[in-house]
Amino acid sequence: STTGEAMGIVQHHDAISGTEKQNVADDYAQRLSEGIDKAADVINNAYAKLLPNDSKLPMNATQFLCQYSNISECLPIEGQKQFTLTLWNPTIHPVIHHVRVPVTKEYLIHDPMGSIVSAEYVPIPATTRNIPGRKSSAQNQYIFTTSLPALGFSTYYFEAKSIITIQFIVLLTCEYRRW
Missing domain, CATH: 2.60.40.1180 (Golgi alpha-mannosidase II)
Structure with a gap:
């Protein structure tokens, strides 16, 4: 999944310690943003089922x-x-x-x-x-x-x-x- 991949990448030691180069940090941020956007679809579907009638x-x-x-x-x-x-x-x-x-x-x-x-x-x-x-x-x-x-x-x-x-x-x- 997009979110899972992004989470795996940003848990890399360079991402956690902040030692990566700026273009790599920008890539991490882009991947996380895409993962959040995908997660919003899942949240909307779940919320529609949880919301009282x-x-x-x-x-x-x-x-x-x-x-x-x-x-x-x-x-x-x-x-x-x-x-x-x-x-x-x-x-x-x-x-x-x-x-x-x-x-x-x-x-x-x-x-x-x-x-x-x-x-x-x-x-x-x-x-x-x-x-x-x-x-x-x-x-x-x-x-x-x-x-x-x-x-x-x-x-x-x-x-x-x-x-x-x-x-x-x-x-x-x-x-x-x-x-």
Whole structure:
């Protein structure tokens, strides 16, 4: 398999120690990238079978990896009215994890049970926004805590907040005024 071959190659002592020449490192990176792309097809097929029938996720929704999340970039979700975030725990123990999701608008976030998630909506630091090569227009991010089951996954649903303007008229009265 493409992924298996790539994993075998990058476990070579030169790849691990970093002593390979740049063109070899570029080849390793290319092979890993191709392996990840092939694995995405397998992930989509498996996810379609695991997803409950009453899920909020539209049928045939494609899963994708946000490979630049370390620089607060996830281009496929930018500007979307809704999207899902699936978090996988490959360990045999449940884990609590703090998640950062770069966004271009405000969202309501629902957990796997449909409850609204308490999340912080904060600016992405300028030092991150100004990283050379970062293409994202996201200026803010949501940060929230999630609990992931052992060897399992949790899916969170993001839905853009509607812009609602409410005007209040405040009338102050004083019953006993002396002017």
